[in-house]
Amino acid sequence: xxxxxxxxxxxxxxTADTERxxxxxxTANQHTVVDDTSxxxxxxRGRRLATPMLRAAVARLAPPMDTVAAYHFGWIDAExxxxxxxGGKAVRPAxxxxxxxxxxxxPETGLPGAVAxxxxxxxxxxxxxxxxxxxxxxxxxxxxKVHGPAQAILVGDALFALANEILLEPAxxxxxxxxxxxxxxxxxxxxxxxQDISYEDRDxxxxxxxxxxxxxxxxxxxxxxxxxGAVLAGADDRTADALESYGYHLxxxxxxxxxxxxxxxxxxxxxxxxxxxLRQRKKSLPVxxxxxxxxxxxxxxADLMAADAKKxxxxxKDFDEAEFATRAALIDExxxxxxTSQEAQRQHxxxxxxxxxxxxxxxxxxxxxxxxxxxVVRQR
Amino acid sequence: xxxxxxxxxxxxxxTADTERxxxxxxTANQHTVVDDTSxxxxxxRGRRLATPMLRAAVARLAPPMDTVAAYHFGWIDAExxxxxxxGGKAVRPAxxxxxxxxxxxxPETGLPGAVAxxxxxxxxxxxxxxxxxxxxxxxxxxxxKVHGPAQAILVGDALFALANEILLEPAxxxxxxxxxxxxxxxxxxxxxxxQDISYEDRDxxxxxxxxxxxxxxxxxxxxxxxxxGAVLAGADDRTADALESYGYHLxxxxxxxxxxxxxxxxxxxxxxxxxxxLRQRKKSLPVxxxxxxxxxxxxxxADLMAADAKKxxxxxKDFDEAEFATRAALIDExxxxxxTSQEAQRQHxxxxxxxxxxxxxxxxxxxxxxxxxxxVVRQR
Numbered sequence: 108x109x110x111x112x113x114x115x116x117x118x119x120x121x122t123a124d125t126e127r128x129x130x131x132x133x134t135a136n137q138h139t140v141v142d143d144t145s146x147x148x149x150x151x152r153g154r155r156l157a158t159p160m161l162r163a164a165v166a167r168l169a170p171p172m173d174t175v176a177a178y179h180f181g182w183i184d185a186e187x188x189x190x191x192x193x194g195g196k197a198v199r200p201a202x203x204x205x206x207x208x209x210x211x212x213x214p215e216t217g218l219p220g221a222v223a224x225x226x227x228x229x230x231x232x233x234x235x236x237x238x239x240x241x242x243x244x245x246x247x248x249x250x251x252k253v254h255g256p257a258q259a260i261l262v263g264d265a266l267f268a269l270a271n272e273i274l275l276e277p278a279x280x281x282x283x284x285x286x287x288x289x290x291x292x293x294x295x296x297x298x299x300x301x302q303d304i305s306y307e308d309r310d311x312x313x314x315x316x317x318x319x320x321x322x323x324x325x326x327x328x329x330x331x332x333x334x335x336g337a338v339l340a341g342a343d344d345r346t347a348d349a350l351e352s353y354g355y356h357l358x359x360x361x362x363x364x365x366x367x368x369x370x371x372x373x374x375x376x377x378x379x380x381x382x383x384x385l386r387q388r389k390k391s392l393p394v395x396x397x398x399x400x401x402x403x404x405x406x407x408x409a410d411l412m413a414a415d416a417k418k419x420x421x422x423x424k425d426f427d428e429a430e431f432a433t434r435a436a437l438i439d440e441x442x443x444x445x446x447t448s449q450e451a452q453r454q455h456x457x458x459x460x461x462x463x464x465x466x467x468x469x470x471x472x473x474x475x476x477x478x479x480x481x482x483v484v485r486q487r
Numbered sequence: 488x489x490x491x492x493x494x495x496x497x498x499x500x501x502t503a504d505t506e507r508x509x510x511x512x513x514t515a516n517q518h519t520v521v522d523d524t525s526x527x528x529x530x531x532r533g534r535r536l537a538t539p540m541l542r543a544a545v546a547r548l549a550p551p552m553d554t555v556a557a558y559h560f561g562w563i564d565a566e567x568x569x570x571x572x573x574g575g576k577a578v579r580p581a582x583x584x585x586x587x588x589x590x591x592x593x594p595e596t597g598l599p600g601a602v603a604x605x606x607x608x609x610x611x612x613x614x615x616x617x618x619x620x621x622x623x624x625x626x627x628x629x630x631x632k633v634h635g636p637a638q639a640i641l642v643g644d645a646l647f648a649l650a651n652e653i654l655l656e657p658a659x660x661x662x663x664x665x666x667x668x669x670x671x672x673x674x675x676x677x678x679x680x681x682q683d684i685s686y687e688d689r690d691x692x693x694x695x696x697x698x699x700x701x702x703x704x705x706x707x708x709x710x711x712x713x714x715x716g717a718v719l720a721g722a723d724d725r726t727a728d729a730l731e732s733y734g735y736h737l738x739x740x741x742x743x744x745x746x747x748x749x750x751x752x753x754x755x756x757x758x759x760x761x762x763x764x765l766r767q768r769k770k771s772l773p774v775x776x777x778x779x780x781x782x783x784x785x786x787x788x789a790d791l792m793a794a795d796a797k798k799x800x801x802x803x804k805d806f807d808e809a810e811f812a813t814r815a816a817l818i819d820e821x822x823x824x825x826x827t828s829q830e831a832q833r834q835h836x837x838x839x840x841x842x843x844x845x846x847x848x849x850x851x852x853x854x855x856x857x858x859x860x861x862x863v864v865r866q867r
Contacts, residue, residue: 169678171685234644238637257618257684260640264614265677267644271651271670275663283655283663290651297645298549304637305551 146481149474153201156214157221161200164222164273168265175254175262179233181245185253195245196487198361198478199224199332205474206336206350209467217336219274220285224332226270227289231296231328233263238304239387240420246378267293285338288347292331299323303389310416312390314399318359321392325365326358333357333475349465353475356458361482363451366391367444368486370435376487382431386424388415392450397443404440411437455483526861529854533581536594537601541580544602544653548645555634555642559613561625565633575625576867578741578858579604579712585854586716586730589847597716599654600665604712606650607669611676611708613643618684619767620800626758647673665718668727672711679703683769690796692770694779698739701772705745706738713737713855729845733855736838741862743831746771747824748866750815756867762811766804768795772830777823784820791817835863 165176177183181192200221207217235241236249237259243249251259274286302320306312333354334347342350368377369384369391377383384391398405398412411434415423438444458479462472545556557563561572580601587597615621616629617639623629631639654666682700686692713734714727722730748757749764749771757763764771778785778792791814795803818824838859842852 167674169681172677172681230644234640238640256636260614260618261677261681261684263644264610264647265674265681267647268670268674268677271666272674275667275670278660278663278667280658280660280663283658283660283666286651286663286666287655287658290648290655294547294645294648294652297552297641297648301549301552301641301645304641 145474145477149201149205149478150197152214153204153221154197156204156218157197157200157225160218160222160273161225164226164269165266167269167272168262171254171258172262172265175250175258176229176266178253179229179250179262181247185248192245192247197225198482199228199329202329202332202354202478203336205471205478206333207340208336208471209350209465209475210337210340210342210346211468212336212340214336216340219276219282220289220332220335220339223270223274223285223289224328224335226266226273227293227296228328230263230266230270231300233259233266235300237263238300241387243379281339281341285335288331288335288338288351292327295323295327299325299327306390307388309390310413311398312395314392314395317390317392317395321362321366322355322359325362326355329358329361330354346465349461352461353458353479356454356461357479357482360451360454360458360479363392363447363454364483364485366393367447367451370438371444373486378487381428382435385431385434386426388412388423393438393443393447395443396446396450397438397441400441400443400446402441404437408434408437408441451483455479525854525857529581529585529858530577532594533584533601534577536584536598537577537580537605540598540602540653541605544606544649545646547649547652548642551634551638552642552645555630555638556609556646558633559609559630559642561627565628572625572627577605578862579608579709582709582712582734582858583716585851585858586713587720588716588851589730589845589855590717590720590722590726591848592716592720594716596720599656599662600669600712600715600719603650603654603665603669604708604715606646606653607673607676608708610643610646610650611680613639613646615680617643618680621767623759661719661721665715668711668715668718668731672707675703675707679705679707686770687768689770690793691778692775694772694775697770697772697775701742701746702735702739705742706735709738709741710734726845729841732841733838733859736834736841737859737862740831740834740838740859743772743827743834744863744865746773747827747831750818751824753866758867761808762815765811765814766806768792768803772827773818773823775823776826776830777818777821780821780823780826782821784817788814788817788821831863835859 161180162182165180166173168176174183174187178185178187181190181195184190184192203217203221203224204214205217206220208214232244233250236244237251237256241249242252249259250262254262270289271286274289275282299320299322302316303324306316306320330351331354334342334350337350338347366384369379369389370382370393372379372383374381374383380386384394394408398409459476462475541560542562545560546553548556554563554567558565558567561570561575564570564572583597583601583604584594585597586600588594612624613630616624617631617636621629622632629639630642634642650669651666654669655662679700679702682696683704686696686700710731711734714722714730717730718727746764749759749769750762750773752759752763754761754763760766764774774788778789839856842855
């Protein structure tokens with residue numbers, strides 16, 4: 108049993124390691140020891156099983172959408188040459204396969220669900236990157252930067268449609284149920300992005316509103332991933348709902364960590380700019396938690412942010428690094444970082460509790476537990 | 488029996504009326520007499536039955552997407568005040584209801600299909616207007632002009648997801664079959680838009696490529712509309728496929744007329760700018776047909792277009808009206824207008840032939856025939 112360090116590689120070690128600087132979730136996970144062998148194997152299996160079907164699905168797209176999608180997934184570079192770029196963690200396909208196993212079926216039963224969920228996830232990345240003006244993802248230029256906004260819109264649409272196509276291909280009752288759940292999750296995903304955008308223009312967002320937005324934006328699709336395989340395997344709604352609940356809280360834990368990485372993450376590891384979320388004036392969890400604190404740093408932060416809000420996006424993005432560092436320090440001082448770390452742990456606990464009543468093979472439960480642990484300690 | 492004139496109002500009259508200037512399809516439809524009472528009643532019924540469910544569906548969207556969608560549908564104005572704007576012809580919902588009747592069911596059986604197809608159609612309008620930079624639709628500013636590009640993307644996505652949600656709500660085998668057909672149509676819709684965009688950058692597009700693109704972009708969803716009600720009513724695949732074939736060719740007839748209106752349409756009637764498709768350098772049917780002609784005007788047109796292609800979009804859009812008039816005259820002279828008129832008639836004939844083997848109530852067949860006639864003579 109080893110612990111993942113800041114670069115994602117395994118290190119032997121006990122709780123002392125968790126004290127080092129730069130680990131965004133250090134304060135709350137001093138007891139977490141992750142079985143990274145199991146998690147790496149799980150993610151690797153997800154990629155290995157899902158990638159051929161994902162590539163075959165993408166190959167159905169009319170040119171040039173097939174090429175644009177292949178660039179997005181990291182299979183080719185901007186010039187169209189084969190590439191072995193980082194295609195993301197592929198947590199969702201791994202979960203969908205494990206989900207089928209949770210219902211006693213072989214992992215392959217969850218395959219159409221794994222591919223469909225991954226397609227919906229990437230549809231949302233393509234559109235969100237454009238809407239948010241994000242220029243980098245996974246250390247590479249985003250699709251709209253390389254291929255233009257129209258292709259980002261179009262290929263996003265195509266991946267969304269493809270997800271339903273793949274899932275509905277077998278004309279079974281289970282396929283219909285799975286598509287219904289995926290559609291519900293996709294609607295929540297879109298609601299979440301709408302909330303995210305509207306919060307950026309508001310002076311004040313509550314912690315509850317932020318959690319609702321993150322539940323929609325991240326929780327819903329992870330919830331779908333971890334139940335869709337079971338649904339395809341014929342599991343009843345009670346089992347599927349319990350798995351969904353695990354996935355939803357796993358998503359909230361994941362997002363809390365993402366919010367920490369969005370401010371204090373290592374750009375080398377995350378592939379994003381320094382202070383990424385601060386540059387975008389995102390009302391992420393550490394920010395809203397800090398602003399709701401009685402600490403004097405909260406008032407200073409609120410004053411700075413009120414002034415920031417009057418600036419143009421371009422003017423704000425060109426801030427000196429020190430300006431962002433000041434804001435990050437105030438968020439930390441007001442307790443926003445600590446609260447978010449603890450929130451990640453609370454969601455982790457709730458996620459695991461949701462699994463308790465579900466009857467499933469022991470090795471599946473172990474892997475779902477290891478994955479929840481991994482999500483909380485990840486650095487990218 | 489009356490004939491629709493250029494503003495869409497009914498006029499008594501014989502073939503002499505069709506000789507007037509400004510009617511883009513005059514040359515080919517001298518024998519067409521449309522039962523506009525039947526078509527108006529059909530479209531009106533479609534709107535009356537589908538609008539409450541459509542409004543209820545849109546009301547599910549999280550703010551501000553519900554408001555943005557309501558603006559798009561013409562239910563409110565840009566300031567949020569109730570409005571009675573033109574929400575489009577609503578041909579697709581009318582077809583979906585008629586489709587249920589074709590299978591011997593009451594029109595209401597097709598209602599979820601009518602709403603789903605209309606949602607997908609409007610998803611594509613929202614995204615296409617943004618990708619194409621179209622500033623006006625139905626005499627009003629487009630959503631991206633009023634609410635910004637992010638809302639146009641987001642609300643388009645939401646309408647797409649909502650379409651599947653509505654259709655899959657009853658957990659029936661028919662709902663699954665209908666969603667499978669809608670998904671296939673949506674994928675073609677997206678393929679068609681991809682082809683449309685890529686053709687704009689190419690020197691030469693063949694008539695066949697243009698027809699394929701238009702079949703994807705317009706034919707596929709009309710085909711889905713006219714079969715989805717029958718599918719929901721439990722019709723077999725043979726019947727659904729025959730109805731699809733009618734709808735596909737109806738769509739190609741519709742699009743041929745659209746291409747004529749896109750160059751020679753009356754801006755007062757269409758709600759678009761003069762020479763709308765020429766301004767966008769669209770390789771529409773009249774253009775590609777003209778370019779493939781041996782007439783000397785084709786060579787002059789090709790020379791002008793080669794020079795046009797070197798200009799920036801802004802530079803080109805600011806052309807003097809006379810420049811567009813010259814190009815339109817050359818297209819006409821080379822036979823592009825005549826060929827497209829005849830193509831509309833050919834597709835009209837093929838559409839009606841597809842219905843022949845289908846056993847359906849006589850009044851349904853009459854209405855499908857009247858609708859096909861209407862599509863070919865419409866002026867907006």
